[in-house]
Amino acid sequence: MPHRIPMCAAELSTDSAFKPMVERLIAKYNIEEIVETGTYFGRGSSLIFAKTNLPVFSIECNARHVAIAKQNLKDYPNVSIFHGYSLRRKEMIEFIFEDSISVVSQRFRF
Numbered sequence: 001m002p003h004r005i006p007m008c009a010a011e012l013s014t015d016s017a018f019k020p021m022v023e024r025l026i027a028k029y030n031i032e033e034i035v036e037t038g039t040y041f042g043r044g045s046s047l048i049f050a051k052t053n054l055p056v057f058s059i060e061c062n063a064r065h066v067a068i069a070k071q072n073l074k075d076y077p078n079v080s081i082f083h084g085y086s087l088r089r090k091e092m093i094e095f096i097f098e099d100s101i102s103v104v105s106q107r108f109r110f
């Protein structure tokens, strides 16, 4: 089962380990482009990805966040920001539902 990270409105830029980790992964796996879900304001992970000079495709569902991120990343022509959901609505609802059941069943062990 894939590792799932809880959703929150936080920026990764404050994590000093993130940038070197991204650089190591790019070098190790010869990454040619980056696809991101959740641009937020474009000041965290998206900015770190932008500075790699690789093509970056980032999708953000909140229109206000998209507008702010586009402004913050306007100097990076390698970054494309899309307004939308990363998954189809039906798949998101199923994911959230299954994840909730999984969390509850783990907590109460049934």
Ligand SMILES: C[S@@+](CC[C@H](N)C(=O)[O-])C[C@H]1O[C@@H](n2cnc3c(N)ncnc32)[C@H](O)[C@@H]1O
Residues within 6 Å of the ligand: 007, 008, 009, 010, 011, 012, 013, 037, 038, 039, 040, 041, 042, 043, 044, 045, 046, 059, 060, 061, 062, 065, 084, 085, 086, 087, 092
């Ligand atoms: C934790 S923040 C992202 C932080 C950002 N990567 C950074 O380092 O600054 C989560 C963002 O993802 C957006 N989001 C959450 N689920 C999404 C989805 N399924 N598709 C697109 N955007 C999503 C939220 O609106 C929010 O702006």
